Amino acid sequence: MRNHRLLSLLLLALALPAHAAYRFGSGPLADAKSAAASGLAANRKVTDLKANELAAMLIAITYDESAAKVTGVPSPMALGRFDLQSSLESFGGTQPKYVRAFFHAGVGMWQLDSAGLGADVAAPAAVDTARAAPVVAGEVLRRWRSSKATTKAGKRKAAWGAWYACKDGGCETIFNDIYDASKDALVITEDPSVSSKGGMEWHRCAPATDTKSPFDCALIDPSKAEGTTGGFTFKPWEGKPGVSPLTFPFVSFDRNRTEERHWPKKLTGYDTFVSAKRSFGTNARGGLSWEKPQRICTWLKDCTDVALAIDTTGSMWDDLGAVRAGASSLVSKLIEPPDENGNVSEGTRVAVVDYKDFPSNPYGDPGDYPYLARLPFSNQQASVVGALPTSAGGGNDTPEAAMTALTHTLDADGLTPWREGDMVERAIILMTDAPGHDPDPFTGASTGSVIALAQDVSVQTAAAAALAPEGSVTLASTTLAAAAPSLGTTPSPVHIHSVVIGFDWQALSQLTYLSHATGGEVFPAATASEVVDALAEAIGTVTGPPPDDGGGGDDGGGGTGGNHPPDVSGAVPSVASLWPANHDLTAVDILNVRDPDGDAVSITITGVTQDEPVRGQGSGNTAPDATGVGTSRAQLRAERSGSGSDRVYRVRFVATDSKGAQTAGSVQVCAPHDQGVNTACVDDGQSFDATVP
Incomplete structure (x- = not known):
């Protein structure tokens, strides 16, 4: 009995049609x-x-x-490579360095081609x-209706006439495998991992x-294609005999009966934005127009407005x-030079402003100004370079009018105006120094x-109008209050990046806080010779990181082969000045420590010293003046000797990355004697342990 049942199951399995193995995406199905159904409803004569x-x-x-062949799942993102x-x-083909900005003529699982059905798609x-x-x-039904064949097989052959893959009878074989005429049923296994798109x-x-x-x-993006991607993702991506290159990811849309494909720099790593256009009704093989200048902004934030202050x-x-x-x-x-035809990219614009101080003693000299617009936003390299200031002068006290500027x-x-929207x-x-x-x-x-x-920036108008009463400070013949335009709202913030030149640790601390709070970065430049390097580093921060390979694979190469310890050269305290001198402990964090490899970094306070005695005369006789050793945050007492000048704390720390590499560093924090002009703190020697009770 048991053997008879096994034989029955075996015969049943052998009787199952081979076409049950065909798989097709749920969305496309x-x-x-x-x-x-819609096509037949519109063609009732069929x-x-x-x-x-x-x-x-x-x-x-x-x-x-x-x-995909019969064993795969057809991909809606199939790209023709022949x-x-x-x-x-x-x-x-005249600029081979952009080889992977390739315009595939056949697109999709039906390979709609601009030479045929894809002319208007x-x-x-x-x-x-x-x-x-x-x-x-619609095309299959049109050909079915026009066919003179007397059999359904003949009509199917005519209906498939637009597709090269059907000319050898392959489509007929697959059709007979996946359609059960006796039951009017499709014999296909759905694959839910393949969607309509x-x-x-x-x-946007x-x-x-x-x-x-x-x-x-x-x-x-070919690397994100669902289904069986068949022969179009194999290397080399640049193509080989008989096979076209595989495109980098591209952005596409149609406007005014024109298909556009764009290859943004952030998706390709190229030195320019590459674009191609095809008017509907034309064959891409002879009807493409190519250009480099960037004309659109994308969700990748590849349009940039930068103001140099x-x-x-x-x-x-x-x-x-x-x-x-x-x-x-x-x-x-930042700004691409004009292309071979003199066209200029619209992707990046740069403005130039400068500032000094207020034209009033003790802040600045009579010829000073808190803000001067030298050049509106421009996409012309020569105009921007020509607007850069060539001379310096004025100023009196140490701080300048940076916040007003x-x-x-x-x-x-x-x-x-700044360009609005989250694509910029x-x-x-x-x-500054x-x-x-x-x-x-x-x-x-x-x-x-x-x-x-x-x-x-939706608070711009109110904030600028509140800067000063009308006429209080003249700004290039315009009062501050009158100078504020109403720009409305925008979903994009403005990131402030600071290049701090020299060794003014108060400037470094203040601008580190400001930059980080606005999503920007600080780039210390100890000397003038380091300014170029600091600005070069700022470029990558403004324009974003380079793309990955964009093709779903690994080009080889790799990193440096070793871990790098944290960089503490730009470290600053979160609080640079302890005021008022109320003897309270103030929390101070260590900021602007970076890891060259992008690893997470932890801070451990290892010691705090100061240049005044802990229980010195006129300092309030409180102790200890600092705590937090062994933790990530120092606590410093806001006090100094009333009979002295000021107090300078030095906070020592160790920065450790997630792989265990360490770097030691230190920062200074000042408790000034008062809030007068020209009260820069002077370190008289770190002779006292601030943590002793």
């Missing part, structure tokens, strides 16, 4: 069925086809066209089976000159040459108000 039968005809095309015409290569519609399936169903992602883009008018755009007071006289050199180098990397820069006072990276690069008044004596602008303004 639903779209094929829907397109078949009475010899059933909806499932037509759906099977649509599906049968995809296995060979997408290179078109080798040079016109599909970037710039007609852009790449996103060819990938999305919800949009592509009705196009295919096949891994394509919808995002905008014209670079009008970022307030966004539109939908698609990211087509430069301190031009007298103390900068020996640094200004290096600032100009560094800024010129930065501009040459930043406020007006954020308000785009005297500049063209907006940044100010501040270059001194801290800013905090708050500024005439305008009230402070670190806090600048941070609030940079984080939410």
Whole structure:
């Protein structure tokens, strides 16, 4: 009895049709069925086809066209790699360094091609089976109706005439495997991992000159393709005999009956934005126009507005040459030069402003000013370099009018407005050797108000109007209060990056706090010769990290082969000045410690010393003056000897990365004698342990 049952099961298994192994994505299957039903409803004269039968005809095309073959799952993002015409290569094959900006003519599981069915279909519609399936169903039905064949097999052959993969009878074989005519049923195993969009992602883009008018755009990234990607993802990506290059990820959309494909620098690593356009109705093999200048902004934040804010007071006289050199180098990397046809990219714009101090003793000289707009936002390299200041002078006390200058820069006072929207990276690069008044004596602008303004520019108008009563300070013939335009709101903050030149630790501490609070970074430059390097580092911060390979694979190479310890050269305290002198303990963190490898870094306080006795005369006779050794945060007492000058604490620490590498460092914190002008702290020697009771 048992053997008889086993024999019955074996015979049943042998009787199962081989076509039960065919797999097809759940999303495309639903779209094929829907397109078949809708197509037949619109073609009521076609009475010899059933909806499932037509759906099977649509599906049968995809296995060979997408290179999935009968064992795979057709991918909606299949890209044809057997078109080798040079016109599909970037710039007609004349610039091979952009080889992977390749315009695949056949796109999608049905390989809708601009030479045929894809003439009026852009790449996103060819990938999305919800949009592509009705196009295919319409063509199959048109050919079915026109066929003179007297058998269904003959009509199917005619209906598949637009697809090369069906010419050898392969589609007929697959159709018979996946359609059970006796039951009017599809014999297919659904694969839920394949959606209608096949891994394509919808995002938002905008014209670079009008970022307030966004539109939908698609990211087509071969490395994210769902289903069996067949032969189009194998290396070498640059192609080989008989096989075209594989495109880098690209952005695509259609506007005004024109298909556009764009290869942003952040997706390719190229030195320029590459774009191709094709008018609907034209064959890509002879109808493409290529260009380099960037005309759109994408969700990748590949459009950038940068304002260079430069301190031009007298103390900068020996640094200004290096600032100009560094800024010129930065501009040459931010703004692309015109292309071969003289076209200029609209992706990056740079403005130039400078500042000194208030023209009133003891703050500044009579010719000083707290802000001057030198150049509105421009995409012309020569204009930006020509606007960089060439001389320094003025200033009196150590702090300058940095906070007022930043406020007006954020308000785009005297500049063209900042571009709005979350597709634009907006940044100010501040270059100075001194801290800013905090708050500024005439305008009230402070670190806090600048941070609030940079984080939410919807408060711009109110903040700028509150800077000063009308007429109180003249600013290039315009009062501060009158200079504030109403820019409305924008979802994008402005990141403030600071290049701090020299050894003014108060400036480094203040601007580290300000920059970090606005999402920016600080780049210390101990001497003028380091300014160029600091600005070069700032470029990468403003424009973002380089892309990965974008092709779903590993090009080889690798890192340096070893772990690097943390870099403490730019370390600053979170609180630089302890005031008022109320004898309370104040929490002080160590900021701006970086790890070259991007590892997490922990801080451990190892000691605190000071240049006054712990229980010295006139200091309040409190002890200890510091705690926190062995923890990540120091606690420093806000006091100094009333009969002395000031107190300087030195906080020592060790920075440890996640792999155990360590670097020791220290920072200074000042408890000033008072809040008068020119009260820079002087270290009289770290002779006392601040942690003793």
